[in-house]
Amino acid sequence: MADVSLKNLHKTFDITEAVRGINLDIVDNEFLVLVGPSGCGKSTVLRLIAGLEEITEGNVLIEGNIVNDIPPKDRDIAMVFQSYALYPHMTVYENMSFGLRLRKYSKNEINKRVLDAAKILNISELLDRRPKQLSGGQRQRVAMGRAIVRNPKVFLFDEPLSNLDAKMRGQMRTEIKKLHQHLKTTIIYVTHDQVEAMTLADRIVVMNDGIIEQVGTPDEMYNAPKTHFVASFIGSPSMNFIPCQVIKTNEDLYIKINDKLYFSVPKERLDRYKVLINKEAILGIRPEHLTNAKQHIHDMYEDFNAKVKVLEPMGMDTMVFFDISEAEVCARCDPKSVGKVQSDMTFTIDKSQIHLIDIKTNKVI
Amino acid sequence: MSKLKRKYSNGVRSSSFFIWLRQRSTIAFIMCVPLLLIVIGLVAYPFLYSIFLSTLNKAETEFVGIGNYLFLFKRETFWLVVKQSIIFALVAVFFKALIGFIAAHSINTIPSKGQRKWRGALLIPWVIPPALSTLGWWWLFEPTYSALNWILTEFALPTIPWLSETFWARFAVILVNVWFGAPFFLIMYLAALKSIPEHLYEAASIDGASSIQKLFHITLPMMRNIIAITVLFSIIVTFANFDIVRVLTQGGPLNTTHLFSTYAFRVGIESGDIPLGASVSLFMFPILAILAFIILRNVRERALNS
The missing domain is CATH 2.40.50.140 (Nucleic acid-binding proteins)
Known part of the structure; x- marks a missing residue:
């Protein structure tokens, strides 16, 4: 429910430059996928948007406001981590309601939101369980539930499916796509899997070595790659x-x-x-x-x-x-x-x- | 077939001993024998012998049953020791855990390059034999010539009779115990802190948690296990402490810093009433046994839960 802009974004870790000047405009309700080989800086870009890393140079704008110095909690974003990052000592219900409890929502409101999200994700029966008692796919759903209940402006997904087996990955991919159609919100999604990128994205951003190689629809990426790298990266078997x-x-x-x-x-x-x-x-x-x-x-x-x-x-x-x-x-x-x-x-x-x-x-x- | 079997087993009767010897359980038992001997010789035998001793009179000539225990119950000094031991253990463990936690947190926040130096430096109290380091402290507490009172005088403050006034003597004993024991908590907590995945804190930041909220909602619950175990373990060790009190105050002034073990030593060895000393030290047993039981149950439950 918001547009995000990256202006000349740089990030340097010690001596290595992980992100080297990213310019990108993500429009409202868009499903944008950042894809590239490991170490290309795609996760770093996501973490810069989330506010988990400090920006070395450039600006991140959410709804037109520069958020460089705003802590993650005040950026109105939600993030789904690769490792799910569920709190192991809390039940599914507590995990999903944690953010709302910290933000002092009323009990009724919390209850309503958690139950609604659980219904959407089909995890209503799991609310009393702890993360340890869940399968990978269920944990994934809970992690998404935790993001949904907050009703944030922007959803950030950091390789959410890479810990699942192939069959589950296919299922969850469809679920995420459905979720986007249902929630109508801006999603920025990081993956190294070009199949995920092609199937999910409204627009794909292919990154390599800290810079953007090409931005375009899946169709453009496939049929009109602009660089050698994009041509070789998109498509299976490759070109x-x-x-x-x-x-x-x-x-x-x-x-x-x-x-x-x-x-x-x-x-x-x-x-x-x-x-x-x-x-x-x-x-x-x-x-x-x-x-x-x-x-x-x-x-x-x-x-x-x-x-x-x-x-x-x-x-x-x-x-x-x-x-x-x-x-x-x-x-x-x-x-x-x-x-x-x-x-x-x-x-x-x-x-x-x-x-x-x-x-x-x-x-x- | 059965004939053949019988014949076979008769024929190799002499080697059945070797078959028995080669069974896994037998080998395991044989390998445990040295440890069993040590445990029997150093734990079981002294324990049973001290129970036997505690039932004798002072000259060890007559069986008095629970006479020694009944005698102890009537002694005011004994109840003083009970109270002191409990205060000592609880206060010392509380501060050890608190300081260990704060130190572990501070070390965890500095970049990993500098961590080793600090970890090493802060572990020093723990690796010096306590009898030796306590001797050093004893010097510091010396009222007339030593450092602590010199500092107080420099700041124009009244000097403190560190080891000869009840409050300050107890304070000194606890201080040295905390100084010695906090590094243990430090390393345990540091290890526990490092095992908490960074992603949980990141998820919490996005969920809107402040640093304090992260401490209470993530760090402490994740460390609950290790905190419970270290605290219980430390209570046992601290409760049974001997060397610090022995070197620093010998239980004085007027028995007000005695703990179970130093009191048992005073009564049994120094005053020559070995049966009574044995009874004092045996008093620790049920208390420590209960604590150890709680620890073990705790560990098992949490192991099952996770």
Whole structure:
């Protein structure tokens, strides 16, 4: 129920700079996911918003007010921790009502809010138990309940699902999504799992090495990554990267993989790729855009041959691995038309889905 | 089949001893024997022997049953010792726990680089043999030439007869005991503090707790276990204290600093009435046994709860 802004945010621990100039505007009711590999500073950003770490430089604004020097309790935020951080000596009810009791709410109000939250989260029968008597998923719900009862302006989630098993994680993911639809509040969610990011987020922020690589909707992240890092981080199995060169012959551009393999650059992209002429580049293509030979329904398709190295049947698709000039490449093929290992096979590349990355800047052109 | 079995067992009768010897329980028992001998020799035997002694007359020639105990009940000095022991144990343990807690908290807040130095320095009282350090204190308390009264004189305050006035003698004995015992609480509490996850404090800050509220709602409940155990344990040790009183005041002035064990020593060894001394020291037994029972029950219950 509030917008949050980060202005040129820096955080330095001793000598290491964990966060190096973050600018971000999170709008009201948005579900924003911060994603990145461990150590990229995403949790630190969350803790800076929460007020658990002191800001080295820059500002955090909640509803337009600078909150740098306001203690966590007065920022009207709630946080769900990775370890849940439930008070072990308190019952579930006491855990959930702790914040309200400290804020001197009336008994009736506390009771009403806790019971309501418990109902939403389906933990009404657990209110008398202690955290030790709960399963991981139940503890997770209680931790969320503790956040919900306060009805805060902003919810902060710090890798809340990483301690759960895969099945539970999937369930809780849906629950969190439902919760957001129900509560209509601003959520800032940190995770290292790009699947979580893709499924939950209204907008994703990919962080790496203390800076923002790209901000965008899950769709943008997947289909139009702006940097090498984002392209490699989002998507599973991840994008293939093949070293290449862009060469010009007459008025046409070609992507030269090696002496035998060339792809012509589609007309729409001629202008875009001009800057790369005669430069080293990387061709990025997702496995689903490399398939077994297909009928060419438009001129974006182009065929090439390669020797099958490994097959990974997944049921619906079969992942076919092969080498192109020393890069291992994965193609997602129809199981029915997959060749044998060590045999030659014809693949079709969808050139409308390629990404060319400038080696010098690591940017997608 | 059964024939074969019988034949087999008859044939190896001589080696059945070795089979018995090789059983896990037998090996375990054999390995415990040295400890059992030590416990029997140093605990069980003296204990039973002192019960036997306490039933004899002063010359140890006649059986008097509970005569010694009845005699003690009528002695005013004995009841004084009971009162003093209880006051001594409770006051000393309270201050040891309080100071230990405050010190542990202070050390826990300084950055970990500096912690080792402080921890080491504050542990010094605990690692010096108490009879020796008490001798040092005894010097400090010396009324005419020593440091404490010199300081008082420098500030133009009246000097204090530290060890020869009842209140100050009790004060001195408790002070030295606190000085000696607080580091134990310090390390126990420091370890307990370090085991409280940082996330709980962070969650509490977000929930809106002030530092004091964190102390009462997080720190103390999380340390409840260790506080209960250390306090009970320390009460036992303090209650049975001997060396500090023995070195500092020998129970004086006029028996007003005697504890059970120093009084037992006075009556039994110095006055030569060993049976009566044994009776005094046996008085500690039920009190300490009850405390030990409470501790053990406490530990077990909490172990089950968690």
